Amino acid sequence: MTLAISIKDLHKKYDNDVHALKGINLDIQQGDFFALLGANGAGKSTTINIICSLSNKTSGSISIFGYDIDRDREMAKEQIGLVPQEFNFNIFEPVREIIVNQGGYYGIPRKVCIERANELLHTLDLWDKRHEQARDLSGGMKRRLMIARSMIHQPKLLILDEPTAGVDINIRRSMWGYLQKINAAGTTIILTTHYLEEAESLCRNIAIINKGNIVENTSMKELLNRLDTETFLLDTREPVTQLPETDDFSVKQRDDTTLEVTINKSRSLNVMFEYFTQHNIRITSMRNRSNRLEQLFVELLENDNDTDSAATTGITKGEQS
Amino acid sequence: MTYTEISTAFSTIVIKEIKRFTRIWIQTLLPPAITTILYFVIFGNLIGKAVGDMEGYNYSEFIAPGLIMMAIINNSYANVVSSFFGAKFHGNIQEMIISPLPSTVVLLGFISGGVARGLLVGIIVTLVSMFFTNLHIHNIWIVISVVILTSFLLALAGFINAFFAKTFDGMNIVPIFILGPLTYLGGVFYSISMLPEFWQKVSQLNPILYMVNGFRYGFLGVADTPITITFLILISMNIILYLVAYFLLKKGKGILD
Numbered sequence: 312m313t314l315a316i317s318i319k320d321l322h323k324k325y326d327n328d329v330h331a332l333k334g335i336n337l338d339i340q341q342g343d344f345f346a347l348l349g350a351n352g353a354g355k356s357t358t359i360n361i362i363c364s365l366s367n368k369t370s371g372s373i374s375i376f377g378y379d380i381d382r383d384r385e386m387a388k389e390q391i392g393l394v395p396q397e398f399n400f401n402i403f404e405p406v407r408e409i410i411v412n413q414g415g416y417y418g419i420p421r422k423v424c425i426e427r428a429n430e431l432l433h434t435l436d437l438w439d440k441r442h443e444q445a446r447d448l449s450g451g452m453k454r455r456l457m458i459a460r461s462m463i464h465q466p467k468l469l470i471l472d473e474p475t476a477g478v479d480i481n482i483r484r485s486m487w488g489y490l491q492k493i494n495a496a497g498t499t500i501i502l503t504t505h506y507l508e509e510a511e512s513l514c515r516n517i518a519i520i521n522k523g524n525i526v527e528n529t530s531m532k533e534l535l536n537r538l539d540t541e542t543f544l545l546d547t548r549e550p551v552t553q554l555p556e557t558d559d560f561s562v563k564q565r566d567d568t569t570l571e572v573t574i575n576k577s578r579s580l581n582v583m584f585e586y587f588t589q590h591n592i593r594i595t596s597m598r599n600r601s602n603r604l605e606q607l608f609v610e611l612l613e614n615d616n617d618t619d620s621a622a623t624t625g626i627t628k629g630e631q632s
Numbered sequence: 633m634t635y636t637e638i639s640t641a642f643s644t645i646v647i648k649e650i651k652r653f654t655r656i657w658i659q660t661l662l663p664p665a666i667t668t669i670l671y672f673v674i675f676g677n678l679i680g681k682a683v684g685d686m687e688g689y690n691y692s693e694f695i696a697p698g699l700i701m702m703a704i705i706n707n708s709y710a711n712v713v714s715s716f717f718g719a720k721f722h723g724n725i726q727e728m729i730i731s732p733l734p735s736t737v738v739l740l741g742f743i744s745g746g747v748a749r750g751l752l753v754g755i756i757v758t759l760v761s762m763f764f765t766n767l768h769i770h771n772i773w774i775v776i777s778v779v780i781l782t783s784f785l786l787a788l789a790g791f792i793n794a795f796f797a798k799t800f801d802g803m804n805i806v807p808i809f810i811l812g813p814l815t816y817l818g819g820v821f822y823s824i825s826m827l828p829e830f831w832q833k834v835s836q837l838n839p840i841l842y843m844v845n846g847f848r849y850g851f852l853g854v855a856d857t858p859i860t861i862t863f864l865i866l867i868s869m870n871i872i873l874y875l876v877a878y879f880l881l882k883k884g885k886g887i888l889d
Contacts, residue, residue, distance in 0.1 A: 421640070
């Protein structure tokens with residue numbers, strides 16, 4: 312299968328000597344829904360900006376569906392749609408005009424652009440706002456406008472840089488639905504987000520970038536499988552006064568009617584429910600204590616940072632000796 | 633991109649630019665008309681009577697081509713500097729950068745927007761002038777070619793200014809402190825033959841002088857500078873500024889990173 316993106320040894324060094332990307336290698340398959348995660352300043356947006364020609368790379372190569380961004384820049388650009396982190400449209404222009412003009416820049420006839428824009432405006436629930444100036448839209452509408460604009464030329468690769476930042480949960484979920492739909496229709500999607508539950512529920516593969524290096528690149532399933540325990544919060548109908556001990560899992564009382572259970576993933580959850588039934592504790596609801604991906608993400612970054620400081624310490628000692 | 637795609641992209645930018653300045657017509661199209669009326673009332677009618685004839689024409693007839701050219705110069709420049717700086721400021725220049733548009737098309741699109749505003753304002757000011765004076769046409773082709781070359785040149789200058797401007801102040805420094813004085817000293821209201829020899833020579837270093845006089849020659853058939861020199865200067869400056877603007881855009885100076 313053709314690779315949607317192939318990045319080889321990508322470096323970016325700014326004039327102020329900041330080495331933002333330190334030799335990134337990344338392959339993303341066609342049709343993938345791919346999460347590119349990292350803390351603020353890790354290098355996610357720099358990578359995206361280079362892919363989209365918004366920033367110059369220092370060295371390395373990138374090809375988009377086989378088109379090298381240096382040699383076949385025009386063709387590479389035609390494959391990409393970008394939803395940037397910041398609102399970057401002319402706020403004084405009418406909503407539909409922004410989408411139609413973007414199609415025009417790709418050489419698509421105006422009539423076709425208007426038809427496509429109308430469809431996108433309906434799908435993304437912006438139809439009623441089509442004649443309004445973009446500055447009059449709410450934050451969520453502006454985000455959807457940027458998605459509509461990025462889709463006008465029907466790109467094979469859609470890059471979303473924190474597309475749901477500051478968007479309420481209802482709109483976020485409707486945006487997820489739209490993204491899943493276009494992904495199912497064949498559009499490859501790269502998503503960066505700070506909402507890790509978003510990445511966990513949408514993406515099939517993931518790369519984590521830290522301080523300009525890819526520190527993890529695997530499938531979401533494999534990454535999540537690395538957690539050998541899972542922690543749940545259970546609400547009980549009546550207050551729990553006594554908690555008999557068990558070797559099957561650990562159980563702690565958080566308050567009168569909330570229990571925290573940590574269980575090894577190899578064990579069946581039935582064991583837990585049997586235990587509560589035996590002790591006449593009636594469970595009314597159950598949820599994960601924290602997002603699993605979030606837990607792994609924090610652990611990975613902490614490990615990477617520990618390795619860095621260990622290496623730095625080693626160098627310092629070497630110099631001293 | 634194919635030729636058809638490129639022409640679609642180019643017309644998209646030009647139409648967008650024209651819609652932009654017509655949407656804010658109170659800021660872009662109305663002020664030159666009002667300013668011209670004031671110039672004719674004050675300089676043409678009141679002061680002009682005391683000045684008398686100039687180069688064989690009454691003062692209103694003499695200053696009319698200069699006033700039209702002044703409006704064209706200011707508006708061609710202002711359109712591109714504000715539009716391109718706005719696109720940088722709001723970030724929507726990225727819409728074009730991520731698309732497969734060649735740099736030439738982006739540049740010519742913005743410049744054509746500036747030329748379009750210059751021409752439209754030129755027509756408005758010409759119509760206003762006709763209420764105050766008789767406009768003679770000595771050579772219509774010279775009038776048209778000087779207008780197009782001048783508005784193209786000033787649009788390019790505005791584009792370069794917008795590239796380097798980092799703030800709104802940076803956008804206004806050149807029009808206020810350079811373009812304005814050069815225009816007023818470029819023979820709009822007087823013939824440089826009235827100046828002492830030294831200042832005549834200094835005036836000849838001012839490129840606006842050649843634009844105003846070339847345009848005046850097209851209307852009245854009289855000018856302080858030879859028309860061939862006007863064309864030579866306009867064409868060579870257009871080539872130089874185009875290459876500078878293209879280089880800046882191609883390198884993405886001030887836009888990328």
